[in-house]
Amino acid sequence: MSLESRYYYEEGIILFKKKIGEGDLLLTIYGKEKGKFFAIAKGALKIKNRLRGKVSIFSVGRGHFVKRREVDLLISWESYEKFLEILEDVDKFILISDYIRRADKFIPLEVKDLVIYSYFYDFLKSWRLIDRYLGDVFLIKLLQRLGYMGKLELKCKKCVKDLSKNDYMYFNLRDNVVYCEECKDIGSVKVDLREVMEFNEILDKTFDEIVREKYINSLDNLNLIGRMIERIEQEV
C-alpha cells in the first residue's frame, strides 16, 4: 500500500464511543462515504492528547483517518456540530441513545447510504422534539430503508377482500399482512383501519416531514408500530 492511500478524510456522525485499553476510544461512526465503520481514537482519554474532548458522542464532523489492517485509526477530528445539549439533558440522552442503539443493530458495516446518514442527522437535529413516538417513526423509516418494512395492503391476504372500508382488520406480525374477520389466523392481532392507514402514511413521508408536521400523534398508533418493531428486533 502506498503511503498516500493509507490516509483519508471522511465526514460522519459519531454514534457510539467505548473505552478500550489504556485511554483509547473505539468509535462507531456513520460516514457519508463509508457508511457505518469503526475507528480507534488512540489516547483520546489521556490528558495531553489532541483528540481529548473532541470526539464526543453525536458529534457531526470530518475526520482524518489512517487505514489499518483491522480497525482504522482516527488522527484528527473537526466537529461541525456537537449537540452538547443532548448530553446535558439526561432523559433525552437516554431516549436518543436507546433509539440509536436499536437502529444500529440493523445497519450493516461499510455500506454507503446517504439516506440513512440523513436520518441520523435529522434525528439528532430534532432532538428537542424527540419522544417515544418520533423515536418509533425514526426506526420505522430506517427499517423501511433497509427493506424490513413495507406498506400494508388493505386487502385480506387470504380471500383478497377489500378492507379499506372496514373499521378494523387482523394483522399478522409474522408475515406483515392483514386478514378479514373470517380469515384471521392464530397470532394475528385486531387493529383499527386508522392505525394501518397512519402506519402507511409514515412510510410515505420522510422523517423530517413527520417531525415538521408532527403529523400524527395518536397513542393507538404507537401500539401497532411498537409491536411491529419489536417483532423485527426479535429476529435480528
Ligand SMILES: [Zn+2]
Ligand atoms: Zn378474508
